Amino acid sequence: MTGVGTGGAPAPTEIAEFAERARSALSTAVWDFVAGGSTEPGPGAxxxxLEAMRVVPRVLTGAAPVTTRARVLGGWARAPLAVAPMAYQCLLHPDGEVAAAAAAHDNGVPYVVSTLASRTLEDIAGTGAELWFQLYWVADEGRVRDLVDRARDAGCRALVLSVDVPVMARRPRDVRNGFRLPPHVRAALLQNPGDEAHRAGAGSAVARHTNALFHPALTWDHVERLRNWWEGPLVVKGVLDPRDAVLAADHGAEAVVVSNHGARQFGAAPAACTRIGPVAGAVAGRCEVLFDSGVRSGMDVLRALVLGASGVLVGRPVLWGLAADGQRGVARVLEALRSELAEALTLAGCADLASARELRAEGVRP
Ligand SMILES: Cc1cc2nc3c(=O)[nH]c(=O)nc-3n(C[C@H](O)[C@H](O)[C@H](O)COP(=O)(O)O)c2cc1C
Structure with missing residues (x-):
């Protein structure tokens, strides 16, 4: 969708247009909750x-038509995409997670349900989407086991343990806005009167709620326990150091997600794409390498593949589509990413994702 306008400036992509529409549809506090990071100006780096990374195309490969079909975590998807786990999607649209998962289903890609989803797992499963469940390990281990059992019962195919939130980082915009959930939005999988903390007090009430709830000191023993409770694919999300990726593989993870949480957690973390290569090199095929943080176009998806990822999780652009036009908006965002990827593959002389991985990159240094 990228093009050059008459003045020589790049035309806005459809995804960038959804960002603009979301910004006008949302209150400042909700826009800031989505857009903000632990350091400002947020996810810009x-x-x-990612955008500065150059990819060297091949020519005369006879590579058309191309396919974006992807094998991710042992399943097939229409494109190497999944919707990233993101909390409280009813903030963006009344149908929240149900609309976003239905759009993922329409596009033939998995949807990752957050522990902080604002619709129940059962409602989301009703869309027929392939679901993965993202686990935040809450302090009460009985509740962790309940969540895992519920995910299994709802038919989730994979379990994604997020490991980069020992505490929720201080996010300046949320603190400034005194961000709290409105009455119609709740952590639907964590009902408990104590959880009402996310509506009260000064500063970011959502951060206070999270910090009261989450286990702050997880270790690889927790991953090992989870490995024993969960039979399907296990994914460790939020890895940047290759040594941690190797440990994840050692503890039985089928995949890691190279991610800095969209610049929402550790403020000094490197741009996440710079870590794909080192992580992929270190695990050397022992587990899959997925990626998120900053993907805004099909070309970005191609870049991640070239660096060694087998798929990407789509974060904020999904929320922009959701805020702008519900299920239809998310479906259009996902379809734009897929068709942009198909165009990028064609122009780079690649018939499929395997040949994309053979391309050479310039400009991303760990
Ligand atoms: C509003 C919002 C809520 C999020 N909630 C969660 C969450 O509940 N669990 C999780 O593992 N990651 C969460 N993330 C992080 C995303 O899964 C993903 O890592 C991040 O959005 C990628 O960065 P990008 O959106 O800039 O591409 C959230 C991100 C955003 C923007």
């Missing part, structure tokens, strides 16, 4: 470093 992830996007900029």
């Amino acid at each position: 992830n996007e900029a470093v």
Whole structure:
């Protein structure tokens, strides 16, 4: 969708247009909750470093038509995409997670349900989407086991343990806005009167709620326990150091997600795309390498594949589509990413994702 306008400036992509529509549809506090990071100006470095990466195309490969079909975690998807786990999607649209998962289903890609989803797992499963469940390990281990059992019962195919939130980082915009959930939005999988903390007090009430709830000191023993409770694919999300990726593989993870949480957690973390290569090199095929943080176009998806990822999780763009036009908006965002990827593959002389991985990259240094 990228093009050059008459003045020589790049035309806005359809995805960028959804960002603009979301910004006008949302209150400042909700826009800031989505857009903000632990340092400002937020996720800009992830996007900029990714976009600066050059990929050297091949020619005369006879590579058309191309396919974007992807094998991810042992299943097939229409494109190497999944919707990233993101909390409280009813903030963006009344149908929240149900609309976003239905759009993922329409596009033939998996949807990752957050522990902080604002619709129940059962409602989301009703869309027929392939679901993965993202686990935040809450302090009460009985509740962790309940969540895992519920995910299994709802038919989730994979379990994604997020490991980069020992505490929720201080996010300046949320603190400034005194961000709290409105009455119609709740952590639907964590009902408990104590959880009402996310509506009260000064500063970011959502951060206070999270910090009261989450286990702050997880270790690889927790991953090992989870490995024993969960038979399907296990994914460790939020890895940047290759040593941690190797440990994840050692503890039985089928995949890691190279991610800096969209620049929402550890403020000094590098742009996440710079870590794909080192992580992929270190695990050397022992587990899959997925990626998120800054993907805004099909070309970005191609860049991640070239660096060694087998798929990407789509974060904020999904929320922009959801805020702008519900299920239809998310479906259009996902379809734009897929068709942009198909165009990028064609122009780079690649018939499929395997040949994309053979391309050479310039401009991303760990
Ligand atoms: C509003 C919002 C809520 C999020 N909630 C969660 C969550 O509940 N669990 C999780 O593992 N990651 C969460 N994330 C992080 C995303 O899964 C993903 O890592 C991040 O959005 C990628 O960055 P990008 O959106 O800039 O591409 C959230 C991100 C956003 C923007």
